[in-house]
Amino acid sequence: MTSSGAILGELFTEAGRADPYPLYVKLHELGPAEHVDGPFFVVNGYHEVNSVLRNPGFGKWAQSAQAWPEIADHPSLTRFGTSILDTNPPDHTRVRRLMATVFTPRRVAALAPAVTAIVGDRLDKMAEAGADGSPVDFMDEFAFRVPVSVICELIGIPEADRYRFRALMQDVAIALEIVSDLSTLGPADAAMLEIEEYFTALVAERRAAPRDDLTSALIHDADQDDGRLSEEELLSNLVLLLLAGFETTTNLLGNGLAVLFDRPRLAAGLRAGTIPAAGFVEEVLRFDSPVQLTSRLAMTDGLQVAGIPVPKGSEVMLLLGAANWDPARFPEPERFDPGRPDNQPLSFGAGAHFCLGAALARLEAATAFPLLLDRFPNLAAAEDAERIRNDRLVLRGYQTFPVVVS
Numbered sequence: 121m122t123s124s125g126a127i128l129g130e131l132f133t134e135a136g137r138a139d140p141y142p143l144y145v146k147l148h149e150l151g152p153a154e155h156v157d158g159p160f161f162v163v164n165g166y167h168e169v170n171s172v173l174r175n176p177g178f179g180k181w182a183q184s185a186q187a188w189p190e191i192a193d194h195p196s197l198t199r200f201g202t203s204i205l206d207t208n209p210p211d212h213t214r215v216r217r218l219m220a221t222v223f224t225p226r227r228v229a230a231l232a233p234a235v236t237a238i239v240g241d242r243l244d245k246m247a248e249a250g251a252d253g254s255p256v257d258f259m260d261e262f263a264f265r266v267p268v269s270v271i272c273e274l275i276g277i278p279e280a281d282r283y284r285f286r287a288l289m290q291d292v293a294i295a296l297e298i299v300s301d302l303s304t305l306g307p308a309d310a311a312m313l314e315i316e317e318y319f320t321a322l323v324a325e326r327r328a329a330p331r332d333d334l335t336s337a338l339i340h341d342a343d344q345d346d347g348r349l350s351e352e353e354l355l356s357n358l359v360l361l362l363l364a365g366f367e368t369t370t371n372l373l374g375n376g377l378a379v380l381f382d383r384p385r386l387a388a389g390l391r392a393g394t395i396p397a398a399g400f401v402e403e404v405l406r407f408d409s410p411v412q413l414t415s416r417l418a419m420t421d422g423l424q425v426a427g428i429p430v431p432k433g434s435e436v437m438l439l440l441g442a443a444n445w446d447p448a449r450f451p452e453p454e455r456f457d458p459g460r461p462d463n464q465p466l467s468f469g470a471g472a473h474f475c476l477g478a479a480l481a482r483l484e485a486a487t488a489f490p491l492l493l494d495r496f497p498n499l500a501a502a503e504d505a506e507r508i509r510n511d512r513l514v515l516r517g518y519q520t521f522p523v524v525v526s
């Protein structure tokens with residue numbers, strides 16, 4: 121029998137990154153969780169991943185230079201250490217509460233007209249670029265620009281500054297994969313420094329002249345003298361919101377379009393309204409999750425996963441993408457079914473760190489797909505240019521996706 125260690129080894133190869141799903145199937149055959157080696161565990165079962173995410177005994181690594189001196193020179197690793205993504209209570213609870221007020225379902229629903237307008241604008245641009253039948257890169261022209269515009273509107277980043285973030289994020293993403301050699305982080309560190317500089321300047325500007333945006337609201341919190349938000353936390357969480365706010369949603373749109381092109385009947389159903397957009401989006405999230413894995417640290421004694429003791433200090437890799445393909449939770453997981461009953465994939469995580477932007481991402485995708493299909497009845501993959509994956513495991517998506525619109 122193949123061991124989980126060997127399967128994980130394959131997952132981190134180029135072929136594993138290109139298509140991790142056959143490896144997830146093999147992992148499920150071994151069981152829902154495995155002790156891989158030393159202080160290292162892997163969890164792939166839906167119920168087991170869900171329960172680790174909801175168990176406060178499992179926390180974040182807190183990737184601060186203080187906790188882990190060898191990463192001190194790598195801003196691409198340390199920056200998120202002071203954001204809500206990588207902190208534990210009480211810091212996480214304190215700051216997340218401040219940020220959550222902006223992303224309540226009511227506030228997100230109120231953004232619907234703005235999202236529709238942004239989508240409409242990008243469709244106009246795609247129509248223009250592809251009017252003569254030439255291929256348009258869906259990833260660059262639409263999948264990136266819609267979510268980056270939405271999150272930048274919220275944060276208060278002017279339009280002229282937005283479009284360079286895709287290239288910068290592509291470099292930062294190196295640090296968000298499993299990093300085994302810190303010397304590969306040069307481009308990620310340089311990109312992170314550039315983003316930090318950008319936000320330092322934006323914060324100074326908004327502090328001098330506040331506006332009705334998220335940056336100004338968080339500066340207001342940082343300027344209170346009750347310690348509710350430090351200057352460092354302000355910067356880290358703005359960087360986090362920007363990067364988490366577009367990259368994952370970009371990939372949701374690209375992964376969803378691939379599903380549509382591979383299954384033409386779905387596109388017809390979405391166009392006719394017989395397949396609800398929300399069900400389609402939820403199944404794309406399950407079927408090809410934009411975030412494939414996260415991890416946790418065992419912070420207390422006496423923890424177990426699937427009956428396997430997990431000693432304090434162990435690292436637990438949580439394969440969200442595999443959990444979404446757990447046949448015990450989702451019958452025939454390889455079948456794309458937008459009508460799947462009780463479809464609750466773990467693509468946005470669960471528990472204390474459940475994605476803050478989940479409602480916004482769902483709104484963007486459920487708005488984008490029907491409008492895209494309505495606008496371009498002849499939308500198709502470009503014949504002489506292939507779609508290319510981004511060669512990443514954690515943040516799964518396409519680098520380029522050429523389409524024709526007329």
Ligand code: HEM
Pocket residue numbers: 204205206216271360361364365366368369372409410411414415466467468469470472473474475476477478480481
């Ligand atoms: C399809 C799109 C998205 C996916 C798949 C996604 C996925 C995730 C996942 C899996 C986590 C939890 C990570 C963990 O537990 O270790 C997370 C956290 C987070 N996401 Fe998203 N996300 C998406 C869109 C967004 C958007 C649009 C925003 C911003 C508006 C956002 C902001 C955040 C933030 C701030 C956190 C940290 C929450 C915390 O740790 O308390 N995400 N996201």
